[in-house]
Amino acid sequence: MMPQPILEMRSITKEFPGVKALSDVSLTVMPAEIHAICGENGAGKSTLMKVLSGVYPHGTYTGQIIFRGEEVQFRDIRQSENAGIAIIHQELALIPELSITENIFLGNEINHGGRIDWRAAKVRAIDLLARVGLDEDPDTQIKHLGVGKQQLVEIAKALVKDVKLLILDEPTAALNEDDSQHLLDLIRGLKGKGIASIMISHKLNEIEAVADEITIIRDGHTIETLDVHAGGVDEDRIIKGMVGRSLESRFPDRTPHIGDVFFEVKDWTIQHPQVAERLVVKGSSLNVRRGEIVGLAGLMGAGRTELAMSIFGRSYGTYLSGTIVKDGQEIVLKDVESAIDHGLAYVSEDRKQLGLNLLDTIKRSVVSAKLSKIAKRGVVDDSQEFGIAEGYRKQLRIKTPSVDAGVSKLSGGNQQKVVLAKWMFTDPDLLILDEPTRGIDVGAKYEIYTIIQSLAAQGKGVILISSELPELLGIADRIYTVFEGQITDNIPASEANPEALMRSMTSAKKKANA
Amino acid sequence: MSTTANDPAAQKKKGGLSDIRKIFGGGQSSLRQFGILGSLIVIIVIFQIWTNGLTLSPTNLINVVNQYSYILILAIGMVMVIIMGHIDLSVGSVAAFTGIIVAKSMAEWNFPWPLAILLGIGVGVLIGAWQGMWVAFVGVPAFIVTLAGMLIFRGGNQLIGQSTTTPVPQEFGMIGAGYLPELALPFNFNVLTMLLGLVGAGWIVWNEIHLRRQQKKMGSDSAPLWVSVVKVIVLAGVILWAAWLFATGRPGTSFPISGIILVVLVILYSFITRNTIFGRHIYAVGGNRLAATLSGVKDRRVDFFVMMNMSVLASVAGMIYVARATASGPQDGNGWELDAIAAVFIGGAAVSGGIGTVIGSIVGGLVMAFLNNGLQLIGAGADVVQIIKGLVLLLAVGVDVWSKRQGRPSILGLWSGRRKARLETQAPDEAPTVAPTNQANVSSLPEDLTRR
Numbered sequence: 001m002m003p004q005p006i007l008e009m010r011s012i013t014k015e016f017p018g019v020k021a022l023s024d025v026s027l028t029v030m031p032a033e034i035h036a037i038c039g040e041n042g043a044g045k046s047t048l049m050k051v052l053s054g055v056y057p058h059g060t061y062t063g064q065i066i067f068r069g070e071e072v073q074f075r076d077i078r079q080s081e082n083a084g085i086a087i088i089h090q091e092l093a094l095i096p097e098l099s100i101t102e103n104i105f106l107g108n109e110i111n112h113g114g115r116i117d118w119r120a121a122k123v124r125a126i127d128l129l130a131r132v133g134l135d136e137d138p139d140t141q142i143k144h145l146g147v148g149k150q151q152l153v154e155i156a157k158a159l160v161k162d163v164k165l166l167i168l169d170e171p172t173a174a175l176n177e178d179d180s181q182h183l184l185d186l187i188r189g190l191k192g193k194g195i196a197s198i199m200i201s202h203k204l205n206e207i208e209a210v211a212d213e214i215t216i217i218r219d220g221h222t223i224e225t226l227d228v229h230a231g232g233v234d235e236d237r238i239i240k241g242m243v244g245r246s247l248e249s250r251f252p253d254r255t256p257h258i259g260d261v262f263f264e265v266k267d268w269t270i271q272h273p274q275v276a277e278r279l280v281v282k283g284s285s286l287n288v289r290r291g292e293i294v295g296l297a298g299l300m301g302a303g304r305t306e307l308a309m310s311i312f313g314r315s316y317g318t319y320l321s322g323t324i325v326k327d328g329q330e331i332v333l334k335d336v337e338s339a340i341d342h343g344l345a346y347v348s349e350d351r352k353q354l355g356l357n358l359l360d361t362i363k364r365s366v367v368s369a370k371l372s373k374i375a376k377r378g379v380v381d382d383s384q385e386f387g388i389a390e391g392y393r394k395q396l397r398i399k400t401p402s403v404d405a406g407v408s409k410l411s412g413g414n415q416q417k418v419v420l421a422k423w424m425f426t427d428p429d430l431l432i433l434d435e436p437t438r439g440i441d442v443g444a445k446y447e448i449y450t451i452i453q454s455l456a457a458q459g460k461g462v463i464l465i466s467s468e469l470p471e472l473l474g475i476a477d478r479i480y481t482v483f484e485g486q487i488t489d490n491i492p493a494s495e496a497n498p499e500a501l502m503r504s505m506t507s508a509k510k511k512a513n514a
Numbered sequence: 515m516s517t518t519a520n521d522p523a524a525q526k527k528k529g530g531l532s533d534i535r536k537i538f539g540g541g542q543s544s545l546r547q548f549g550i551l552g553s554l555i556v557i558i559v560i561f562q563i564w565t566n567g568l569t570l571s572p573t574n575l576i577n578v579v580n581q582y583s584y585i586l587i588l589a590i591g592m593v594m595v596i597i598m599g600h601i602d603l604s605v606g607s608v609a610a611f612t613g614i615i616v617a618k619s620m621a622e623w624n625f626p627w628p629l630a631i632l633l634g635i636g637v638g639v640l641i642g643a644w645q646g647m648w649v650a651f652v653g654v655p656a657f658i659v660t661l662a663g664m665l666i667f668r669g670g671n672q673l674i675g676q677s678t679t680t681p682v683p684q685e686f687g688m689i690g691a692g693y694l695p696e697l698a699l700p701f702n703f704n705v706l707t708m709l710l711g712l713v714g715a716g717w718i719v720w721n722e723i724h725l726r727r728q729q730k731k732m733g734s735d736s737a738p739l740w741v742s743v744v745k746v747i748v749l750a751g752v753i754l755w756a757a758w759l760f761a762t763g764r765p766g767t768s769f770p771i772s773g774i775i776l777v778v779l780v781i782l783y784s785f786i787t788r789n790t791i792f793g794r795h796i797y798a799v800g801g802n803r804l805a806a807t808l809s810g811v812k813d814r815r816v817d818f819f820v821m822m823n824m825s826v827l828a829s830v831a832g833m834i835y836v837a838r839a840t841a842s843g844p845q846d847g848n849g850w851e852l853d854a855i856a857a858v859f860i861g862g863a864a865v866s867g868g869i870g871t872v873i874g875s876i877v878g879g880l881v882m883a884f885l886n887n888g889l890q891l892i893g894a895g896a897d898v899v900q901i902i903k904g905l906v907l908l909l910a911v912g913v914d915v916w917s918k919r920q921g922r923p924s925i926l927g928l929w930s931g932r933r934k935a936r937l938e939t940q941a942p943d944e945a946p947t948v949a950p951t952n953q954a955n956v957s958s959l960p961e962d963l964t965r966r
Contacts, residue, residue: 313810315807336807336811339810340809353805358802375791378792380793380794383728390732422809
């Protein structure tokens with residue numbers, strides 16, 4: 001007879017005000033199974049895991065969770081941990097200044113009446129480290145370990161709690177080939193000891209190699225569950241499930257008028273700001289023509305944002321090599337100010353952290369990137385400021401009672417319009433838009449697309465970074481794919497399809513033919 | 515957007531209160547400052563009654579200005595430091611250090627007093643550059659740099675002065691204890707003080723007319739005419755009345771020179787913080803340093819100049835104090851940093867930076883000054899005064915934090931009713947934008963971006 005599943009999530013629906021993040025999602029995990037969950041960024045994978053682990057407590061979602069034969073209603077992470085579910089996040093939750101032992105037992109200390117028994121802790125730590133295959137002194141501070149080894153400590157930490165189901169969110173995203181292999185072996189080893197795993201990953205080759213079952217989620221719905229052992233499951237099959245969405249008329253029509261190449265980046269190489277040996281961008285070259293919208297596709301952590309920000313006045317990382325040519329002349333952009341002066345604009349993906357001063361008013365935000373334009377001898381003319389902000393309010397249809405209102409009072413879409421206005425005010429020739437429609441509802445997205453297209457129609461170049469392939473295919477004229485800091489492909493949008501893009505975004509096999 | 519926000523009728527209705535708020539520039543923190551102004555008036559009225567009119571007597575007003583002008587000058591610099599998200603603990607010691615050098619330069623090296631003042635400002639510039647360098651370019655937190663400075667310059671004062679007092683010549687006393695001179699005119703009040711008051715009142719009128727004209731030109735809503743008229747009458751009236759009080763004090767006294775220095779600095783720094791690129795950069799960096807740098811602001815440069823400016827103002831305050839006390843001593847300026855910081859926070863600045871105004875801090879400083887002064891007048895001991903000052907600081911910031919958590923802009927949100935609150939609370943369609951961020955897209959931002 002069939003064994004009982006260890007976990008059943010039945011018709012989980014999770015709504016945020018105005019948005020259905022998960023709708024009737026079901027997931028079944030058998031004991032000692034490695035179950036992969038695939039989906040695009042924003043499909044609902046992480047939300048599902050947060051529901052499971054109690055980050056979103058019982059009552060904030062609908063549906064049933066049955067774990068080891070019993071219905072569970074977790075109110076917080078602690079309860080799910082006690083039940084034997086451990087989640088290992090992409091961002092590691094270790095404390096760098098503490099030792100391996102201290103971290104493993106953090107919040108779960110072996111104690112007698114409040115006094116920690118370090119001797120017993122250390123003995124157990126040595127045993128746990130052996131189980132995860134980490135050959136380190138348990139007194140070593142976490143900060144001295146590489147990311148791969150830290151990942152193993154995280155797993156050891158989960159094992160302390162007698163875990164029955166391990167959830168790994170992008171476990172190999174930050175690891176190199178060897179460390180990834182080791183980690184995957186460990187997950188297989190745990191499976192042999194009866195521990196089931198749920199693994200979220202963008203690296204389809206790894207999933208194919210290690211998973212028993214694959215559940216594909218798209219737009220908050222379960223699309224299908226594939227049995228890997230039944231055969232016929234390969235990367236193409238998975239990709240098809242992930243992106244199989246029609247394009248519809250979510251994008252405004254446009255006839256591009258594309259001119260000559262006016263902006264080029266050549267052999268751009270950027271080092272991680274702290275880790276000297278890590279190259280975040282490796283010898284990437286790209287070019288933009290006047291009136292052209294160039295897409296930059298890549299998965300999370302591929303280096304798109306890093307590439308964009310390093311071009312924009314070296315605002316990320318350490319510059320190693322590469323040149324920028326604009327209008328036939330080589331330019332050196334040592335800081336943001338010079339980038340702005342040379343007609344570059346960068347709209348960050350993180351509106352609230354990097355795009356806006358949320359304490360400021362709309363009118364002051366709009367002029368903030370080029371105050372010199374409305375100032376004489378260092379004195380700002382605020383009467384002009386009002387008129388300019390009013391102009392953009394009408395042009396971009398920013399919904400606000402007054403441009404004197406604070407930007408924090410605007411909705412996400414309107415905030416994004418303020419950011420766009422702020423950069424349009426600098427009269428850029430090249431706009432780099434990093435996820436300009438993230439966290440914005442469909443209607444506002446359409447308006448943002450219209451703005452982007454009108455900028456291109458004025459002869460400006462646009463680099464559009466997006467995690468949403470349909471968006472890139474719908475808006476861009478040409479698409480570069482980025483994988484591990486390298487440009488892997490350069491395809492006219494008319495010839496591109498999601499499957500081909502996804503392939504170039506997940507492997508470095510194909511070389512750029514720019 | 516909520517329908518309320520788009521409803522023109524709702525917009526029109528907000529007149530009155532919010533227009534008076536525009537005295538403070540109409541920014542986001544102005545409501546809070548308006549509340550503090552109300553508190554100041556309440557405090558003055560209470561003590562005026564309690565002391566049988568002593569509080570607003572010419573002699574006492576002159577006394578308040580003389581006693582607190584240097585704290586208020588410190589508050590001007592301190593608010594800029596605090597907007598940047600820093601703090602400066604060294605101002606008292608820097609003031610004392612400048613004081614002893616200036617005193618020595620006149621007493622022992624026979625510097626003429628104008629040269630001594632230049633020397634004092636020079637000392638402020640050097641100390642400021644020193645501290646600014648550590649904060650901006652080495653990256654040591656301002657708290658630590660200025661804690662060190664507090665020790666270094668206090669020690670410096672005592673080393674140079676050998677822990678004794680050094681007297682200053684009488685002419686120098688002018689900047690700390692001097693008054694606007696009497697003109698040989700047949701009036702029984704100080705003419706220059708009244709003229710000053712008239713200029714102030716005239717400026718209020720001109721400013722309002724200018725503002726209305728500009729608003730009309732840009733087609734933006736201006737307040738109803740009666741609001742402007744009332745505003746002008748009240749403000750100009752207060753200024754003229756205060757001028758009258760100062761002008762009719764004991765013969766030989768009038769508006770103090772230190773008060774003039776203060777007024778000039780307040781006007782200058784209000785202008786700098788509100789109307790210059792540099793001022794905008796202070797708010798930009800303080801509000802969101804990363805966003806500011808990505809908008810081309812050189813944040814370290816702003817750090818440097820703001821810290822430097824604070825030390826310059828501290829040296830000005832130190833010189834005024836020495837002039838008033840007619841000597842520089844080893845304990846000068848003890849605890850000033852705390853009074854200045856308290857004034858800034860009572861005046862509406864945010865602990866997390868990005869919010870605060872020069873005018874607000876001055877009002878905050880005046881709250882402390884009149885509280886202190888009133889309590890002294892009714893014979894309260896220094897112990898009680900300290901306890902009450904501490905409680906007022908805690909209460910002012912506590913109410914602010916509490917009301918922010920309630921989603922109201924300030925305690926005044928409670929007073930001015932729900933109409934305003936409805937207008938200012940977040941639009942309902944804000945919510946969905948939060949959700950997707952939570953839900954899935956863990957930002958793919960470089961994790962090391964918050965490098966400073």
